[in-house]
Amino acid sequence: MKVVAFERSVQGTGSSRRLRLAGKTPAIVYGANSQPKLIELDHNAIFHALKKESFHSSILELEIGNASEQVLLRDVQYHPFKPLVLHVDFQRVDASKKLHKKVPLHYLNQEISKAVKLESAILTHVMNELEITCLPGDLPEFIEVDLAEIGVGQSLHAKDVKLPAGVELMQYLEQENPVIVSATVPAAAVAEDASSAAVEGDGAPAAS
CATH class of the missing domain: 2.40.240.10 (Ribosomal Protein L25; Chain P)
Structure with a gap:
């Protein structure tokens, strides 16, 4: 540009x-x-x-x-x-020296992920960018994260992201490995399921 x-x-x-x-x-x-x-x-x-x-x-x-x-x-x-x-x-920019830069994360296949499709979970984007280091010629405009296989209760961490060739996480991210996205069932849905289970239990016939 x-x-x-x-x-x-x-x-x-x-x-x-x-x-x-x-x-x-x-x-x-x-x-x-x-x-x-x-x-x-x-x-x-x-x-x-x-x-x-x-x-x-x-x-x-x-x-x-x-x-x-x-x-x-x-x-x-x-x-x-x-x-x-x-x-x-x-x-x-010096073409021969590595630089560090925050790069946007593009989340893919959120709607068809296991957590959303099978469990009606909500995927929370904890981070929308990652700080990386690379040579200028390897700098990506964005990094894609595929969410198709994430299940309910699971999280993806920084080190789970597949980085392009020549690109590395900044050292503090390697050490801390923070959560970037998590899949959870809404509290209201959990409460509703628990309530339904209780009602069904109350309505069950007593054992003779």
Whole structure:
């Protein structure tokens, strides 16, 4: 995905305010043993780009004048109540160095999973993204998690996820191995089943 930017030489609160009034968003690009560079973006373009999931988890082609460089989106500051992007941070990518990034999880086959289809369970997404490490060329836009075989009372953990080639979990996830999705029967359904069983038991004929 390409991001068109323009260099800016002036910084400070007043300069940033003037940029925003002109429909621009101040930003910065840093990293890869190069000096940070102040840039500006078209606000409407970056506002709509930020709505795309892939924009947050992909390597972006940042075009500044006649030059371009590969970057990752690292931080976005929004206005507390207006639909306004206040500032954006990009980090340069070094193709030879591993990076770490949070990548979205896409859950598949939820409706036909054993837990839902056979037990009317509810699948709870405890985590919707995983933090991974890999070389820039191996960075996935998302990671798929197949829920077809999950049964009621079962959980999937971070280490259960099949990662693409060249991709690893961050070390703290390897150590903690948190639950990412769980399958449980709603409490109301459990209570209803228990109540039905009690009624049936009360109505049974006494033994002679």
